[in-house]
Amino acid sequence: MDGIINCGANLIVWLQNLGSWPVKPMEFFSFLGSEEFYLMVAPAILWCWNASLGLRLGLFLMMSASFNSMFKMILHGPRPYWVDSRVHALASETSFGVPSGHSQNAVIVWGTLAAHFGKRIGWVIAVIVIFLIGLSRLVLGLHFPHDVLVGWIFGGLLLWIFLKISQPLVTWLKGRKTYEQLIAVFAGSLGLILLGLITEWITANFYIPTEWINSATAAHPDVPIAPFAVSGFISNGGMFFGFAAGAIWLEKKGGFSEQGKLWQLALRYLIGLLGVLILWYGLGEVFPRGEEIGPYILRYLRYALVGGWVTGLAPYVFLKLKLASGR
Template identity: 45%
Template sequence: MDPFLLSELDFIQSLQGGLGGLVSLFKGITFLGNEEFYLLIIPLLYWCVDAGLGLRIGVMLIFSNVFNSALKLAFHSPRPYWIDSTVRAFSSETSFGMPSGHAQNAASLWGLAAVKIRKTWFRWLAVLLILLIGLSRMVLGVHFPSDVLVGWGVGGLLLTAYLQLEKPVIRWFNGLNPSRQFTVALASSLVILLSGFLVLLGVSRWSLPPEWGQTALLAAPQDPINPLTLAPFFTVGGTWLGFLTGLILMLRSGGLMNVTGSPLQLSGRFLIGIAGVLVLYAGLGALFPREPEMVGYGFRFLRYSLIGFWISAAAPFLFLRLNLARRI
């Protein structure tokens, strides 16, 4: 085994030996980078706190996940517990390891929030969370230190690019007529899917070492690994199409929803809206077939399109109809 890889494994084992008693705490910290957490926090921001910030965080999450999914396939590197049975898998993942999606999203999303909120205390909180989320992935045995460092680096680059491109892209998009905006939404969603096919084609001659799967199953028998998949691209492509289509409809029909309101209105929005998210996420997830593979991808794309559309438009339209909100 590569000496550098051995040193990283030693580091992880040292972390688990010293911090293993805090596994529950680190599972809680790592949840702050999970898909389920973002399905809660982004709607909360968009519906009840700051619509502009919610939109920006949502867009950043979508494109961070596109790059992360593509890079994972391109690097096709293992996770620690896939190659060393002495590493304890306090959590488990089915995708490749590098770069860490949790670390990348933490750097890009919490970094963007810190830039937009501009409060000193929040910026220190964001830095602390970025560091702790990365640390949690190593303590839980699902990432090497290099995975986390690369994740932070990619997240920082995406944040820099976003801050440079945000204003000119918004000006360009707002200058398009509605039909062209919808065309852009569909075309960009298809580009996301195409990028997945191209990257997977690029590693088609590479075979997953059988010992990775065997070692991973010893540590986490409930989660057999399946890293050579297009599922993340259909997830993100569908979410993007639904989210952007809904946003276009909201803007063209009178503007975004005003997030202010009484405590009863705010709580009503969040509870009704999140109930809809859960029905689409968990309900349709259990109902829609996953096999055969391409059929499963199609239903995944549809499910996440509905989730994105519900968050950006369907739920706000419902809130307006129920007098739980008003236009800006």
Template identity: 40%
Template sequence: MTDVQIALIQALQAHAAWLEVPMLAFSFLGEPEFYLLVIAALYWCWDTRLGLRLALLMGITGGVNEALKVAFHLPRPYWVCPEIRALGSHPSFGLPSAHAQGSASFWGLLAADVRWKWFTVFAVGMAFLIGASRIFLGVHFPTDVLAGWAIGAAVLLGFLALERPVGRRIAALPLSGQVLAAFIGSLALGLASFGALAALGDWEVPASWAAGALEQSGEAIHPLDLLDAVMASGLFFGFAAGAAADRHPGSICAEGKGSVRLFRYVFGLAVAGAIWYGLGLLSPQGAVPAAYLFQYLRAAVAGAWVSFGAPAFFARYCPGA
């Protein structure tokens, strides 16, 4: 089965080289940075509720993906086959594909919210192209992508089934209880990956995988590093806790001209970037407890800025007219 998948990737790269630029573009549309750009635009400028739903869903699906990657601990194609060109790279394990899983969840929720037939077709097409791009770029086997789509759809269905009953229970809590619920949820997401890592025992990444990845891409791999899992956990907490603390959710989205909303968006992203990259300069190096704690706090602060800090600032200083 693996040989067939490798042959497929080689054939795509050899006979459809003109697809490299489009596939890189579609791959970017599956990156966390792209999702954050869209979520911030929705939350600050258009539909706060949809932005919040997307943020929580992507935090959940990201945490699930990180845990499953460690649980399966399988390689990426370019780690094990020198004939496959690494047109992209990533230090984590391959199964399931985070791009495929995230795209199924993200575009699936948008389609469920919009409920226009043409948009549903567009959303399915986007999820397909994002997943397919990862196969072409040599960073995922087709089975990684298929598993990602299936898991992303399952997470989405679970989210849609539970968001109302769980949301009503949490909304009935005082603010302290809502923040505590957000914290417990974020811990559950993070601990899933640490539990999967503990289950591996003394298993180590094969030296041939590390050598192959470095030779093909020029970048070292560290798939047992759980900083991305901690980041997803921290973002979930910061965004959920910040949204709970926002006393006027959605009020700024209904106000202001297009130019005012554009200013909010640009300013909000600039501050978010300053928080993320500024705190990143202070982060301890390596996968040590201090680094994990700092990564969690860094992500939580960035998430809280999006859902609470920026809306509070906009409501006071640039409500718009």
């Protein structure tokens, strides 16, 4: 493993020695694989283009992010700048390195979009974007090449599974009563949280080497690493429940049509995004943070409200404001 890490570090150092010109483009492609980008794009797709696709993207992403956190904690690999002082950390991360979450989730999101279009050009574009997102993580000094490669492999496997099981699950859910649907998706959200708690228990005997902590702190003193935090599982579980429950509730109300005039689509996005910001950032400032039961419950509630707003309440507001019509 040391040989793989050393070879990977040498490649990263070579890339960073090419100069500063790749940094800005690579920061852009890294942003294309970030949580913030997906939080802006998935709602836009759902509100303004294809609600079913936007819903699938959101749910796939929540599940992928949870599995990625699980893989990271089990494999507990270091970030490049934690173990090699030659690597410049051009951004900061608090979790373990392998597999790369940006790379894995890029396969999920861009692969889902390509599968939806079903065109060769769509897959070509997806592969290029996925590759550049992975490359950006090397240039920024945040991942080894094997982190990115494993992320791509896990992302591909998960995407294949998600695409295979999603339609049968939707068909099964539609045959259930509303309260049964809500119970099912709530159980699914708890499953994502349980995944984190079990993983934390399995990895309880692993201690982070002092060298890793010191190197990470030296690179970014204001961003302490917390690779065993389970708060991410809570966030994903809450968002998963909110996303699914909001869609179930809106379907009960008759749903909405994504079509509309350009000004209607623009207003939908602005109003919808404002709601996301109020709930996500606003409640984030009010609710206490921490790795205890109280903050966990409030975190789950906060993310469930964000998810429910995106798929249920926001479209309902659009209907009331005449920015959208019913089906």
